[in-house]
Amino acid sequence: MTAHRIALDVMGGDHAPQATLAGAREALAAWPELRMILVGDEGRIRPLLPGLGFTAPFMDRTHVVHASQVLDFHDEPKAILKEKKDCSIRVAAQLVREGQAEGMVSMGHTGGAMMASVLVIGKVEGVDRPGLASLMPNLQGSPTVFIEVGANIDSRPEHIAGFAIMGAVYAEEVLGVKEPRVGILSVGEEDTKGTEVTLEAASLLRGHPHLNFVGNAEGRDIWNGRFDVIACDGYVGNVVLKSAEGIARLVKDGLKEALTANLWTMAGAAIVKPALMNFFKRLDYREYGGLPLLGVKGVSVIGHGSSDARAVKNGIGAAVRAAEGRLHDRIQARMAERMPGGSNGK
Amino acid sequence: MTAHRIALDVMGGDHAPQATLAGAREALAAWPELRMILVGDEGRIRPLLPGLGFTAPFMDRTHVVHASQVLDFHDEPKAILKEKKDCSIRVAAQLVREGQAEGMVSMGHTGGAMMASVLVIGKVEGVDRPGLASLMPNLQGSPTVFIEVGANIDSRPEHIAGFAIMGAVYAEEVLGVKEPRVGILSVGEEDTKGTEVTLEAASLLRGHPHLNFVGNAEGRDIWNGRFDVIACDGYVGNVVLKSAEGIARLVKDGLKEALTANLWTMAGAAIVKPALMNFFKRLDYREYGGLPLLGVKGVSVIGHGSSDARAVKNGIGAAVRAAEGRLHDRIQARMAERMPGGSNGK
Numbered sequence: 001m002t003a004h005r006i007a008l009d010v011m012g013g014d015h016a017p018q019a020t021l022a023g024a025r026e027a028l029a030a031w032p033e034l035r036m037i038l039v040g041d042e043g044r045i046r047p048l049l050p051g052l053g054f055t056a057p058f059m060d061r062t063h064v065v066h067a068s069q070v071l072d073f074h075d076e077p078k079a080i081l082k083e084k085k086d087c088s089i090r091v092a093a094q095l096v097r098e099g100q101a102e103g104m105v106s107m108g109h110t111g112g113a114m115m116a117s118v119l120v121i122g123k124v125e126g127v128d129r130p131g132l133a134s135l136m137p138n139l140q141g142s143p144t145v146f147i148e149v150g151a152n153i154d155s156r157p158e159h160i161a162g163f164a165i166m167g168a169v170y171a172e173e174v175l176g177v178k179e180p181r182v183g184i185l186s187v188g189e190e191d192t193k194g195t196e197v198t199l200e201a202a203s204l205l206r207g208h209p210h211l212n213f214v215g216n217a218e219g220r221d222i223w224n225g226r227f228d229v230i231a232c233d234g235y236v237g238n239v240v241l242k243s244a245e246g247i248a249r250l251v252k253d254g255l256k257e258a259l260t261a262n263l264w265t266m267a268g269a270a271i272v273k274p275a276l277m278n279f280f281k282r283l284d285y286r287e288y289g290g291l292p293l294l295g296v297k298g299v300s301v302i303g304h305g306s307s308d309a310r311a312v313k314n315g316i317g318a319a320v321r322a323a324e325g326r327l328h329d330r331i332q333a334r335m336a337e338r339m340p341g342g343s344n345g346k
Numbered sequence: 347m348t349a350h351r352i353a354l355d356v357m358g359g360d361h362a363p364q365a366t367l368a369g370a371r372e373a374l375a376a377w378p379e380l381r382m383i384l385v386g387d388e389g390r391i392r393p394l395l396p397g398l399g400f401t402a403p404f405m406d407r408t409h410v411v412h413a414s415q416v417l418d419f420h421d422e423p424k425a426i427l428k429e430k431k432d433c434s435i436r437v438a439a440q441l442v443r444e445g446q447a448e449g450m451v452s453m454g455h456t457g458g459a460m461m462a463s464v465l466v467i468g469k470v471e472g473v474d475r476p477g478l479a480s481l482m483p484n485l486q487g488s489p490t491v492f493i494e495v496g497a498n499i500d501s502r503p504e505h506i507a508g509f510a511i512m513g514a515v516y517a518e519e520v521l522g523v524k525e526p527r528v529g530i531l532s533v534g535e536e537d538t539k540g541t542e543v544t545l546e547a548a549s550l551l552r553g554h555p556h557l558n559f560v561g562n563a564e565g566r567d568i569w570n571g572r573f574d575v576i577a578c579d580g581y582v583g584n585v586v587l588k589s590a591e592g593i594a595r596l597v598k599d600g601l602k603e604a605l606t607a608n609l610w611t612m613a614g615a616a617i618v619k620p621a622l623m624n625f626f627k628r629l630d631y632r633e634y635g636g637l638p639l640l641g642v643k644g645v646s647v648i649g650h651g652s653s654d655a656r657a658v659k660n661g662i663g664a665a666v667r668a669a670e671g672r673l674h675d676r677i678q679a680r681m682a683e684r685m686p687g688g689s690n691g692k
Contacts, residue, residue: 268615
């Protein structure tokens with residue numbers, strides 16, 4: 001068993017540092033190969049550890065690295081380059097750059113974490129634009145890798161083709177899917193349907209020797225398990241992801257309202273509650289814990305600001321699996337395969 | 347009470363002609379001002395009418411117009427111009443063009459119905475691209491007008507601005523919303539967030555004298571009632587709409603599976619079933635019956651192929667309300683207001 005060192009941005013997220021530290025402790029218990037590097041305000045972190053169950057055996061696998069600043073939600077991402085050079089997100093990225101950690105996990109400022117990953121850790125050779133992937137649940141088995149959702153907008157066709165290839169590597173190496181079925185998000189199944197950009201992206205992937213490219217996917221295919229990987233520009237990906245969050249809220253609020261309408265429905269609701277909870281758990285983003293940023297020279301997992309300890313734990317778990325799979329090396333190899341002698345459309 | 351003449355493409359839809367005729371009969375009962383023009387194969391239609399309750403008083407308000415052809419789902423939309431000039435969709439559009447009907451309703455070939463509406467009925471002066479709008483349910487009251495969802499792709503900024511203005515007229519005239527709150531679908535609330543196209547579309551609407559333009563909307567805002575109208579390109583709109591359909595299916599299938607897991611949950615499910623049905627009814631597309639195509643010189647409502655009689659009835663109802671509101675005249679006036687002396691960026 002090889003040890004895997006993961007740096008956690010302890011200060012990032014709405015419930016930091018309690019939720020991040022509690023999640024780190026749960027992750028240490030779940031993955032014996034994990035070495036945890038806690039990045040943040042050492043003076044705040046150290047006193048919290050004993051109360052959160054960081055006993056001696058766990059402390060042996062834990063290291064605290066001080067960062068004097070925190071990137072707030074109202075900061076611009078680029079503040080990591082100047083005013084907030086010593087923020088926890090950037091210090092975590094620096095540890096990955098220097099090889100002291102194989103990966104970083106942040107539930108903090110999404111734009112800041114993306115910028116730190118791209119500029120500090122750096123891009124994989126052959127990758128022009130790293131892409132944030134989301135795992136979308138369905139009822140068929142492994143989730144659909146949906147990339148790009150990080151507001152990586154106005155993508156050119158070669159960027160979207162790159163997202164598709166990186167998503168396929170993730171499905172293979174981390175989710176264990178053999179020959180993942182890959183699609184480009186479009187408005188119809190037929191090859192002739194799509195925008196100028198999606199048609200060109202599809203033509204770049206068609207006939208790719210090492211990719212099971214199926215063709216166009218539609219909006220409904222994100223949720224039905226017909227594809228393992230669906231690639232698109234970050235504008236549409238971000239809109240679809242936030243739309244899905246909006247629908248989830250609508251369904252939860254509406255069901256709650258319907259089921260608590262009177263004593264009779266409340267009695268029925270009490271009976272079905274475990275089944276409903278079980279169902280919602282299958283659709284819960286916290287099960288995946290965070291979104292992998294693909295195409296950087298190391299592991300980077302970016303979580304939801306509202307992450308609780310369970311989400312943090314699962315985000316760290318995703319980073320451990322990505323580190324095990326040497327994801328970025330595989331991506332580099334696959335991108336080189338794509339165009340053996342030349343550039344990748346930079 | 348003014349009579350409103352609506353032409354129904356009886357042959358369109360998966361359950362035609364039974365579902366379309368049954369829906370027409372329900373609509374006649376619901377709206378006394380409705381005069382129904384049934385367009386399709388007269389030899390098939392006439393024998394079905396008595397059995398579907400078209401008694402003498404209803405027949406007095408019903409007219410059958412023969413069309414010898416049907417546009418099938420595997421036909422290209424442009425077949426309406428040549429091989430299938432006498433298909434029911436085109437004949438219905440022709441009746442609107444000639445003033446014999448104020449509006450048409452079709453549950454058939456979406457692309458064909460859009461093409462017939464745009465080319466046969468014609469575009470409102472000042473409108474370059476008509477747009478298909480969808481009504482998205484939320485828990486706050488009137489639905490959100492989400493436009494464009496008809497795969498009207500690679501829109502330019504002025505097209506999206508036009509969708510926003512037409513959507514606002516629909517919200518006012520048909521849904522009765524005063525000073526509808528209008529947004530452009532983007533990746534963040536801040537004015538600086540967006541693609542090149544959405545930023546330019548927003549700048550065209552900002553400061554518009556007769557529009558309550560709020561700014562950027564996000565994906566979640568489609569479902570929370572914070573906006574009355576959200577405009578976007580037809581690629582992203584189509585993807586969001588189909589994604590929502592996919593989620594609805596996932597939730598329904600998942601809930602069913604969870605609630606029928608064993609006898610105990612089935613007993614609980616039996617108790618909560620009416621409440622659940624009531625909730626799903628609030629989210630059911632059949633309540634709206636069809637999507638209005640805005641920007642053509644007449645009323646055009648395009649429904650889902652799987653429409654049942656209730657959806658057909660509600661689609662006809664949407665057409666009656668649009669005819670009452672003289673929607674296309676209002677849109678023409680509003681588009682002229684936008685740029686008093688000039689073109690609309692054609």
